[in-house]
Amino acid sequence: GAGVSQSPSNKVTEKGKDVELRCDPISGHTALYWYRQRLGQGLEFLIYFQGNSAPDKSGLPSDRFSAERTGESVSTLTIQRTQQEDSAVYLCASTVDLTYEQYFGPGTRLTVT
Amino acid sequence: DQQVKQNSPSLSVQEGRISILNCDYTNSMFDYFLWYKKYPAEGPTFLISISSIKDKNEDGRFTVFLNKSAKHLSLHIVPSQPGDSAVYFCAASKYGGSQGNLIFGKGTKLSVKP
Numbered sequence: 001g002a003g004v005s006q007s008p009s010n011k012v013t014e015k016g017k018d019v020e021l022r023c024d025p026i027s028g029h030t031a032l033y034w035y036r037q038r039l040g041q042g043l044e045f046l047i048y049f050q051g052n053s054a055p056d057k058s059g060l061p062s063d064r065f066s067a068e069r070t071g072e073s074v075s076t077l078t079i080q081r082t083q084q085e086d087s088a089v090y091l092c093a094s095t096v097d098l099t100y101e102q103y104f105g106p107g108t109r110l111t112v113t
Numbered sequence: 114d115q116q117v118k119q120n121s122p123s124l125s126v127q128e129g130r131i132s133i134l135n136c137d138y139t140n141s142m143f144d145y146f147l148w149y150k151k152y153p154a155e156g157p158t159f160l161i162s163i164s165s166i167k168d169k170n171e172d173g174r175f176t177v178f179l180n181k182s183a184k185h186l187s188l189h190i191v192p193s194q195p196g197d198s199a200v201y202f203c204a205a206s207k208y209g210g211s212q213g214n215l216i217f218g219k220g221t222k223l224s225v226k227p
Contacts, residue, residue, distance in 0.1 A: 004156070033214060035217075041219055042117070042119075042202060042217040042219040043157070043202065043204075043215075043217040044217075045216070056214060091156055091157070101162070102215065103159070104156030104157045104158070105156050106154065106155055
């Protein structure tokens with residue numbers, strides 16, 4: 001079935017470079033979430049979109065992180081001037097209105113060398 | 114400061130026996146709790162949830178218990194099967210039925226031995 005997809009699945013980048021991570025939510029899902037999971041940690045909330053607006057950006061760790069969403073579809077998470085501490089699995093989830101059952105993509109494993 | 118805590122990083126159980134995974138939370142504003150299961154190289158998948166107005170929710174082999182006074186919930190899997198081996202995340206939210214981000218624990222890795 002057409003679940004949440006993310007690309008790339010793996011990304012290795014040098015410290016200081018910019019990266020873009022992409023998320024394609026399930027068609028018809030209006031809400032989209034970005035989380036990250038560092039090694040040995042739980043999932044950490046980054047940002048949430050309702051449609052193409054972001055009511056909650058409270059989890060973005062620094063101004064090097066930004067995200068945008070086109071309508072109720074694709075979202076991109078951009079990390080500028082990557083640092084080694086940005087290394088993590090970045091997970092995207094989507095959901096229809098008024099439900100907590102967030103459907104997750106497989107994640108993008110980012111390694112900053 | 115962690116608002117959702119899973120104090121056991123791992124749990125090993127024999128096939129056919131009960132698995133009990135525990136979760137504690139600190140924020141009394143949380144009103145909805147979920148369990149997710151995660152296999153390696155896959156995203157988490159929703160397992161079961163419970164609203165704070167209930168103290169138990171059952172779905173097949175999976176039951177979640179909520180003790181609000183103790184700020185504690187647990188997931189029971191009976192009987193445990195080798196396919197249940199995965200990392201289980203407890204998550205909580207405080208948005209009373211509207212959308213919002215989830216606060217996750219660090220996870221407990223369950224191993225079910227044949």
